[in-house]
Amino acid sequence: MNSLAIKKRKHVISLTDLSPQETLDIINRGIEYSDGHIPLGEQLKGKVIGIYFKKTSTRTRTAFTTAALRLGAQVITYGPNDLQLNTGETMDDTLNVLSRMLDGLVLRTAESPDVLRAFANQESMSILNAMTADEHPTQALADLTTMKQHFGTLSGLEILYFGEGNNTTTALALAIAKFPNMKIRFFTPPNYNIDPLLLKYAKEEGAKRNTIIEEFHDLKLLPNYTDIVYTTRWQTTGTVKSDPNWRTIFEPFAVTDQLMLKYPNAIFMHDLPAHRGDEVEASVIDGDKSIVFKQAENKLHSAKAVLEWCI
Known part of the structure; x- marks a missing residue:
C-alpha cells in the first residue's frame, strides 16, 4: 500500500501542467538516457507500474513498459476489456483500488485529459498520459x-x-x-x-x-x-x-x-x-x-x- 509514500506523486497529464524548467529537465534527462550515460536498474526498484491502453499502440506502450522494466520496476498491463470499468464499476472505485496498489499508471484513452485529472486526484499514484483525444x-x-x-x-x-x-x-x-x-x-x-x-x-x-x-x-x-x-x-x-x-x-x-x-x-x-x-x-x-x-x-x-x- 502506498500510504507510506514520502511525498505527493507528480503527474504528466498535459504539457500545460509542466513548467518550462520541468519540461527541459525531462528532455535533458531523456538525452542522458539515450546517450547511455546513466546506469539502469535502481531508479524504480520496488515500484509497480500499471500500463492501461484502451487504444492500439506500438511505440508508446512498448516504450513505457520497457522503460519501467529497465529502471527496475515491475509492470502490470491492462487491455481495453480487462478492468471492471467495462461492467459498470465507477472510475472513483477503480481509482481508489489502483492507487492503493500501484505507484504509477500509464494510460491511453479516447477521452479528454480532463478525464485523467480525475485519476490524478490522489497522492500515491502518478498518472501519465500516453495519449488522449486532444493531446499526446x-x-x-x-x-x-x-x-x-x-x-x-x-x-x-x-x-x-x-x-x-x-x-x-x-x-x-x-x-x-x-x-x-x-x-x-x-x-x-x-x-x-x-x-x-x-x-x-x-x-x-x-x-x-x-x-x-x-x-x-x-x-x-x-x-x-x-x-x-x-x-x-x-x-x-x-x-x-x-x-x-x-x-x-x-x-x-x-x-x-x-x-x-x-x-x-x-x-x-x-x-x-x-x-x-x-x-x-x-x-x-x-x-x-x-x-x-x-x-x-x-x-x-x-x-x-x-x-x-x-x-
Missing part, C-alpha cells in the same frame, strides 16, 4: 528530446509540420511554446486545423519567449527555410474522416522528394506509424535525411525520464 504529451517530449540531441540546442530551430491538426500537433505547439526563439509553422488542410483555443494558448505562451507558432492552410505561404520537416499519418488513431473526399484535400500536404529539395539542410521526422505513399514518400522516410527511427527509439529514453521524474 509524451510524444512531444520524445520529439523535443530528439531535436535537442540532434542539433545540440532547441533555441533557434525552425520546424515545418504538414498534415492534420491532431493530438500530436497540439502537444508540439504546447511544448515548443515553453522554449525561447523557436519557430513552428503548421500547414494543415482546410477544416482539419488545430484546436483554436489550444493554438491560441500556445501562441500566447510562445510570444512571451520570442517563439513563433503559426498555422496556415495555403501551401503558397511556405517559408524558404526550415531545420525540420515533420508529418504524421493522415488517419489519426481512433478517428474517422466524415468527408468521403478527404484524401483529395490531404494529397497536396504530403511530404515528397520535391518538397525536401526545397529544404536541402532539413531533417525529416514522423511520429509513426507511417503510411508510405500517403503522407510521405518512401524515398523520404527511408532516406538519409530521415531520423524517424531514432525519434522512435527516443520514446523509450524519454519514457524513462518521465517515469523517473514522476515517481
Whole structure:
C-alpha cells in the first residue's frame, strides 16, 4: 500500500501542467538516457507500474513498459476489456483500488485529459498520459528530446509540420511554446486545423519567449527555410474522416522528394506509424535525411525520464 509514500506523486497529464524548467529537465534527462550515460536498474526498484491502453499502440506502450522494466520496476498491463470499468464499476472505485496498489499508471484513452485529472486526484499514484483525444504529451517530449540531441540546442530551430491538426500537433505547439526563439509553422488542410483555443494558448505562451507558432492552410505561404520537416499519418488513431473526399484535400500536404529539395539542410521526422505513399514518400522516410527511427527509439529514453521524474 502506498500510504507510506514520502511525498505527493507528480503527474504528466498535459504539457500545460509542466513548467518550462520541468519540461527541459525531462528532455535533458531523456538525452542522458539515450546517450547511455546513466546506469539502469535502481531508479524504480520496488515500484509497480500499471500500463492501461484502451487504444492500439506500438511505440508508446512498448516504450513505457520497457522503460519501467529497465529502471527496475515491475509492470502490470491492462487491455481495453480487462478492468471492471467495462461492467459498470465507477472510475472513483477503480481509482481508489489502483492507487492503493500501484505507484504509477500509464494510460491511453479516447477521452479528454480532463478525464485523467480525475485519476490524478490522489497522492500515491502518478498518472501519465500516453495519449488522449486532444493531446499526446509524451510524444512531444520524445520529439523535443530528439531535436535537442540532434542539433545540440532547441533555441533557434525552425520546424515545418504538414498534415492534420491532431493530438500530436497540439502537444508540439504546447511544448515548443515553453522554449525561447523557436519557430513552428503548421500547414494543415482546410477544416482539419488545430484546436483554436489550444493554438491560441500556445501562441500566447510562445510570444512571451520570442517563439513563433503559426498555422496556415495555403501551401503558397511556405517559408524558404526550415531545420525540420515533420508529418504524421493522415488517419489519426481512433478517428474517422466524415468527408468521403478527404484524401483529395490531404494529397497536396504530403511530404515528397520535391518538397525536401526545397529544404536541402532539413531533417525529416514522423511520429509513426507511417503510411508510405500517403503522407510521405518512401524515398523520404527511408532516406538519409530521415531520423524517424531514432525519434522512435527516443520514446523509450524519454519514457524513462518521465517515469523517473514522476515517481
